[in-house]
Amino acid sequence: MNRMLLFRVVLSPKGGDYSRLFATAATGDMTEPFDRMTELKNHQSIMLTSVSQWRRAMSSKAAAAAVAETETKENSVESAKKEGGEVVSSYWGISRPKITREDGSPWPWNCFMPWDTYRADLSIDLTKHHVPKTFVDEVAYRTVKLLRIPTDIFFLRRYGCRAMMLETVAAVPGMVGGMLLHLRSLRKFEHSGGWIKALLEEAENERMHLMTMVELVKPKWYERLLVLTVQGIFFNCYFVFYMLSPKLAHRVVGYLEEEAIHSYTEYLKDIDGGAIENVPAPAIAIDYWRLPKDATLKDVIAVIRADEAHHRDVNHFASDINFQGKHLKDAPAPLGYH
Structure with a gap:
């Protein structure tokens, strides 16, 4: 019985006064140790409940922080769009390069770039016709x-x-x-x-x-x-x-x-x-x-x-x-x- 009590003491939470438990176990009086163990169990239950409540509180705070961070990013993107600034891609994590026309105004097209543009050759012969031969x-x-x-x-x-x-x-x-x-x-x-x-x-x-x-x-x-x-x-x-x-x-x-x-x-x-x-x-x-x-x-x-x-x-x-x-x-x- 003394060994069982010692084993339960080792598994008990820290912070308790264990001197009375050891002393009582040594003398063979088993009434007070059992009362003391019941008290320790109640103390442990209270601590577990407190930990559970703390975890829930922290998870709620983390979720709220994540939502706030997302809203902040969305607001920053929207403000960047309104102000004509750079918008960072949420997938690649890179900013779209600032491309401008020759006069310095922003380039509005993403289907082609300035280096794809050209001046058409209007002097080309429009009347040429390939006569069928074969x-x-x-x-x-x-x-x-x-x-x-x-x-x-x-x-x-x-x-x-x-x-x-x-x-x-x-x-x-x-x-x-x-x-x-x-x-x-x-x-x-x-x-x-x-x-x-x-x-x-x-x-x-x-x-x-x-x-x-x-x-x-x-x-x-x-x-x-x-x-x-x-x-x-x-x-x-x-x-x-x-x-x-x-x-x-x-x-x-x-x-x-x-x-x-x-x-x-x-x-x-x-x-x-x-x-x-x-x-x-x-x-x-x-x-x-x-x-x-x-x-x-x-x-x-x-x-x-x-x-x-x-x-x-x-x-x-x-x-x-x-x-x-x-x-x-x-x-x-x-x-x-x-």
């Missing part, structure tokens, strides 16, 4: 002319809506061609000869045409539905075309660009004739093509048409050299990509 050329030419029929019927002379819809399609070939040439370069351990970059930049340029047209023309729900349908069909068809014959695929795009030049020329005629209002150019177009601050819709259509003429020449040239059966590193570099 069976592949004839197939490509007739295919494009056939595709123009439903487009003319649906859009008539609503060239803003036509341009918006066609640009969603025009941005597909460069991405598909660049992707397939990229994979081919990886498989064959070959350089691309500059063609991957050229085609991907063509796709990006067409996408910027679309971003500009969306600022000018607000698409209706059925036009959005048409875009989804046409893009899905065209992407898969062009993918198959490019796998079977890159020559045919690029020739089709070359003729599509010729049709785009024609459409934008008619667009300009309607602007000059007053059928379409010559509104101020969107800010995104002014920054992307480095247009003057007082640029108008006519200026925007002129630079887009020049871009399409450049794409026409690149794709007809790509069809002429025929990637199929030729090493990419031996293929001539595209125009402007040496």
